[in-house]
Amino acid sequence: MAPTTAMTGPGASSWADGNGVSLALDVAGLGAGFLPGGGLVTGSARAANIAFGAQVGFTVASTGVSAAYKSGPGIVLGILGGQMNEGNIKTREPEARTDELRKLIRSAFPAHIYDGVITAYDDKLEDPELDEEKELYERLKGKTWTDVPQRFLDSRPDGYVLLVDKAFVAFIAAWLTRSLDDIDGENKVRDFVVYAFAPKRDLVPDTTGFIRQRLIALDGQQRDTLHALLMEFAETEPSAFQRKLASEAVGLIDSLS
Numbered sequence: 001m002a003p004t005t006a007m008t009g010p011g012a013s014s015w016a017d018g019n020g021v022s023l024a025l026d027v028a029g030l031g032a033g034f035l036p037g038g039g040l041v042t043g044s045a046r047a048a049n050i051a052f053g054a055q056v057g058f059t060v061a062s063t064g065v066s067a068a069y070k071s072g073p074g075i076v077l078g079i080l081g082g083q084m085n086e087g088n089i090k091t092r093e094p095e096a097r098t099d100e101l102r103k104l105i106r107s108a109f110p111a112h113i114y115d116g117v118i119t120a121y122d123d124k125l126e127d128p129e130l131d132e133e134k135e136l137y138e139r140l141k142g143k144t145w146t147d148v149p150q151r152f153l154d155s156r157p158d159g160y161v162l163l164v165d166k167a168f169v170a171f172i173a174a175w176l177t178r179s180l181d182d183i184d185g186e187n188k189v190r191d192f193v194v195y196a197f198a199p200k201r202d203l204v205p206d207t208t209g210f211i212r213q214r215l216i217a218l219d220g221q222q223r224d225t226l227h228a229l230l231m232e233f234a235e236t237e238p239s240a241f242q243r244k245l246a247s248e249a250v251g252l253i254d255s256l257s
Contacts, residue, residue, distance in 0.1 A: 094236070098180045101229055108225040109173035111144040118167050133162055140171055148174040157192040165217040176229055183236065194233055194242050197226070197249035208252070215256060227253045 118140050119133040136159055139152055153159075153175055160172050179190035197215070199208040215223060227250060234246035 094183050104225045108221045111146040114170035115142050145171045145174040153178045157189045194246045198245040199252050
C-alpha cells in the first residue's frame with residue numbers, strides 16, 4: 001500500500017448553503033436548534049424534516065417552506081409548501097430514523113456510473129505495494145456506488161481514504177449507507193465514518209485540512225446529509241467516545257458554513 005494521508009476525523013449552523021436559506025432557532029435553551037446542516041434546503045431534500053433534540057427549526061427554500069418540531073421521543077411534524085404532509089409525521093424509533101437517513105443519502109448522491117480516476121496511483125497498479133489501490137480500482141471503476149457489495153465495504157471500511165476527490169464524491173454514499181446497518185449494534189464501517197470526519201488537531205501532522213478538503217468536495221446537499229448522519233451518531237452511538245467524535249465532526253461541518 002502506498003503512503004497516504006489518512007482522512008481522519010458541536011456546534012450549530014444558523015445558515016445553510018444549497019438552493020435556499022435556512023434558519024434554526026433555539027427553544028428556551030433546549031438544544032441548539034439543529035436541523036441537518038442547519039436545515040435541508042435543496043429541492044430534492046426539502047421533504048426530509050429531521051429534528052434532533054428538543055427544538056424548533058424553520059427552513060425557507062427556493063422550492064417551498066418546511067417546519068419541523070421535535071420534543072423528546074415523539075413525532076416530527078412537517079409542513080411543505082404551506083400544506084400538511086402526513087408522510088412527514090415520523091416516530092423517532094431507530095428504524096424510522098435510519099430509513100429517513102437512507103432516503104437522504106439516495107437523494108443527495110445520485111447513482112451515476114463513474115469512469116474517472118479512482119486513486120492517485122491508477123497508472124502504477126502493477127506495484128505489489130499498491131494492493132489496496134488496485135482492489136479499489138477493480139471494484140469501483142465504471143460502477144455506481146449502489147454497485148459496491150457489502151462484503152467489500154466491510155473488508156475496506158476506510159477505503160474511501162485512498163480515493164481522489166471526484167471518486168470520493170461518487171462512492172462515499174456506499175460507506176455512509178452501510179454505516180446505518182445494525183444501528184444499535186457494532187458496525188466497523190460506522191466506526192470509521194465517525195472517526196474519518198472528526199478533526200484531528202491533536203495529531204502530528206494535523207490532518208484536519210485534508211478532512212476539510214473532502215467536505216468541500218461535497219456539494220451543499222451532500223454536506224447537509226452527512227451532517228444529519230453524524231448528528232444521529234452523536235446522539236445514539238453506544239460509545240461515549242464515538243459520540244464525542246461524531247459531535248466534533250458535526251462542528252467541523254458547521255464551521256464551513
